[in-house]
Amino acid sequence: xxxxxxxxxxxxxxxxxxxxxxxxxxxxxxxxxxxxxxxxxxxxxxxxxxxxxxxxxxxxxxxxxxxxxxxxxxxxxxxxxxxxxxxxxxxxxxxxxxxxxxxxxxxxxxxxxxxxxxxxxxxxxxxxxxxxx
Numbered sequence: 575x576x577x578x579x580x581x582x583x584x585x586x587x588x589x590x591x592x593x594x595x596x597x598x599x600x601x602x603x604x605x606x607x608x609x610x611x612x613x614x615x616x617x618x619x620x621x622x623x624x625x626x627x628x629x630x631x632x633x634x635x636x637x638x639x640x641x642x643x644x645x646x647x648x649x650x651x652x653x654x655x656x657x658x659x660x661x662x663x664x665x666x667x668x669x670x671x672x673x674x675x676x677x678x679x680x681x682x683x684x685x686x687x688x689x690x691x692x693x694x695x696x697x698x699x700x701x702x703x704x705x706x707x
Contacts, residue, residue, distance in 0.1 A: 582677040590676030
């Protein structure tokens with residue numbers, strides 16, 4: 575199996591354009607419909623929003639809280655204890671045309687927002703999109 579670096583170096587792996595030619599398109603949301611079941615996906619990826627840790631840590635740790643910074647290449651990345659952990663395009667392709675999948679750095683405003691998920695102060699993700707009552 576090829577590593578992510580080997581895949582990123584292969585110009586034929588994706589047809590996504592890069593740099594100034596890059597586009598970000600979101601496919602339309604599916605129509606809302608009443609559902610009588612709970613869906614549990616075993617392969618979805620959730621990228622924490624950039625304000626995940628803002629105001630959620632004790633004051634004495636606030637300066638060490640993970641946070642998001644803009645990068646020189648136009649992306650955004652998490653910083654944990656001084657270490658950069660970038661978001662690459664394949665982390666958040668839901669709702670995007672396959673032709674736009676790529677390895678370029680992502681910005682949070684280029685990711686589709688997930689509805690029905692909320693983060694509580696307990697620091698856990700809780701799905702509020704459960705069976706309608």
